[in-house]
């Protein structure tokens with residue numbers, strides 16, 4: 143399969159082939175995209191935009207986190223894996239794409255998860271809904287299983303950065319759990335919560351976090367991704383226990399590279415004022431203490 147690449151001023155647009163688009167849970171798919179160049183460069187926490195339909199419907203791209211990079215038998219990256227849940231028109235169109243179809247994509251976008259925590263130690267990922275997707279590559283990187291990106295910087299060297307990684311993963315119901323085996327294979331301890339009690343803890347993933355911190359666990363970093371109300375609660379809990387917390391925001395996006403301002407979030411500035419910042423270029427990962435959560439929740 144071949145990829146035809148076009149570049150504009152801001153970001154590289156590509157037409158890439160779908161290698162596979164497989165159902166992995168209820169309404170949830172993993173699509174593998176034939177893009178060796180992006181696979182070599184993308185970092186955990188970065189995302190790409192996918193125009194999911196045929197032709198121009200829908201016109202706008204949709205943002206998706208890197209789930210992982212696929213590698214050949216020699217370890218060379220050759221494709222991008224994205225895990226997505228069908229929630230509307232764009233994701234439904236993506237689910238209809240078949241092996242050999244072509245998609246227009248652009249990226250890698252955003253700043254990723256940034257430098258690893260210092261000092262090193264255990265980390266906890268908190269995911270709600272489809273919010274687990276950015277954490278597989280991050281876990282593999284921080285547990286020393288895989289390196290990402292081409293610049294071989296400190297962040298991307300294949301070194302063990304944390305000795306233990308835990309995923310606290312909450313979904314509405316057990317049949318929505320996606321990729322649990324991938325995390326376990328990567329050496330991540332997974333604890334599950336479901337709203338309806340069909341698997342794991344009957345309740346929210348934030349209950350699991352609170353229980354661990356109240357029990358004396360002190361991760362060097364909590365990283366969270368999910369619905370805004372969950373993120374606000376994770377931010378409040380980690381603040382109470384004085385634990386460092388980063389959040390990956392999933393705001394609506396149209397361009398993905400800073401020109402449309404459709405993705406802004408209220409971010410507290412050093413002087414204490416609140417400014418609207420573009421999540422696509424200044425995030426999507428932010429320090430949880432920098433996000434004005436009351437304003438975020440007020441806008442939902």
Ligand SMILES: Cc1cc2nc3c(=O)[nH]c(=O)nc-3n(C[C@H](O)[C@H](O)[C@H](O)COP(=O)(O)OP(=O)(O)OC[C@H]3O[C@@H](n4cnc5c(N)ncnc54)[C@H](O)[C@@H]3O)c2cc1C
Pocket residue numbers: 189204205206207208224225226227228229230231232233234272275276391392393394395426
């Ligand atoms: C940086 C980033 C990374 C993401 N990574 C993933 C991923 O790995 N996997 C995945 O499944 N999804 C991910 N998302 C969310 C994904 O982009 C949306 O689910 C998708 O754009 C929805 O498109 P749609 O056309 O199917 O839905 P639409 O028809 O546009 O919307 C359907 C419903 O979903 C709501 N909705 C749409 N987008 C969002 C959003 N961003 N936040 C909250 N509600 C929304 C709408 O309000 C509407 O109610 C990510 C978003 C961002 C910003």
Ligand code: FES
Pocket residue numbers: 394395396397398399400401402403404405406420421422423
């Ligand atoms: S999505 Fe266009 S500025 Fe962020």
